[in-house]
Amino acid sequence: METRPTTSRSLETYYHIDGSTFEKQYKEVLSGYRQWSDLSHADKWLLFPKNIGKRLCIDETAISDGELYTIVSNPEARGGKGSLVALVKGVKAQDVIDTLKLIPENLRSMVKEVTMDLSNSMNLIVRCCFPKASRTIDRFHVQKLACDALQEMRIAHRWDAIQEEADTMEEARHYGKEYNPVTLANGDTKKQLLARSRYLLFKSSEKWTESQKLRASILFQLYPDIKEAYSLTHSLRMIFNKNRTKDESRLSLAKWYDKVDTSGFKSFNVIASTLYEHYDEVLNFFNNRSTNAFAESFNAKIKQFRAQLRGVIDIKFFFFRLVKLYA
Structure with a gap:
């Protein structure tokens, strides 16, 4: 079975074009990247309030050069569009809280359960931003x-x-x-x-x-x-x-x-x-037997996407493409 091309440069082999030129054209013109409304702050935070569901997952992952980002995701989207709710640079609780509070309170109050790891900072973030949600440790x-x-x-x-x-x-x-x-x-x-x-x-x-x-x-x-x-x-x-x-x-x-x-x-x-x-929080597992497995799976999807691109050169453009797939 023929392997489909995954990058602009790989199109050189299939269609005999200049991959480098096509990559630049795609980024600057075809993709709409320069007109992206979130471009100015994309490397700091991204929010998608419409993707909030009754159950959320929160976790951290390293995107590029070991730089950590806090990711809030919606497991009901099953890893497709609508999975990404928020992406915030760093794991400092107050920075993440300040960003998540930009989401209207009525939407944050809809959340009934958030699964997470044993991190105290994640616990604090959930307690402050989703006050009506039960906190469940994976x-x-x-x-x-x-x-x-x-x-x-x-x-x-x-x-x-x-x-x-x-x-x-x-x-x-x-x-x-x-x-x-x-x-x-x-x-x-x-x-x-x-x-x-x-x-x-x-x-x-x-x-x-x-x-x-x-x-x-x-x-x-x-x-x-x-x-x-x-x-x-x-x-x-x-x-x-x-x-x-x-x-x-x-x-x-x-x-x-x-x-x-x-x-x-x-x-x-x-x-x-x-x-x-x-x-x-540990005993809350027995309410719905919820785990943070979706967050781990979603992190793996992000890393796999990064591997397909052979690394991250422009972090904002990487997030732009990530948003197209998962937000």
Whole structure:
């Protein structure tokens, strides 16, 4: 199947024209870019009040040169026209609030729910700009905290295993002996076991393959703390998967806090404190089981569009084209 051209310059191959000249003509004349009403402030903020819906998502993404922008999107548009509600340069709460308040209050009051990550600044933005909306923290950001803590423990043990292996090799060299690494029941060394266990720790045990089951069995036998941390991570995931009401989930989280406290794992205590700080917003997930997955997907669309253009040279023109697609 023939690939369709995606840039002005690629038309050179298909239609034997000067791609550079056509690109300039498209930007300056054909596209209407110079007559765009938002051109003067396009690199600072863009607002599309008509795209507001009862449910919104808010997130941040890097557009060009690591410069962060706050994006408000409407998941009901399903990633097509009408998806983009607001795009504001930076993540400073007051700057975003001042911009979003340019949207008429009656439209902002229509919003019933906003999903977001664990950022305090995002929480403040939503509270100030959409006062009648419930704030829902994305469950996957919460689960990621637990997964990160678990992987941190695995990595710490792996560094110890690397150091242990290096010391053993040095000792063998010192005494003129041949170094033979100790292998486990599945053929891994300790270092390999800890490296190769990364992906299985992200999954539920019922999704493990036979080789992963054997590897996990050896891992948990050698490192009981990783086994306990995996259990904490899995039980947190199950709270979101199986519970259906706020009251049920509140009780389950209280029991989970007790397990974390008993474990004595510092990283998990930090997670528990973070969840406690955002307790109501985390539990709001169980109202409609809403997540911020659409915001992550929309960010990916923007990055894919940027990749098709092979980077961003003129940020305002990039946003102009983005608006044509998604606003």
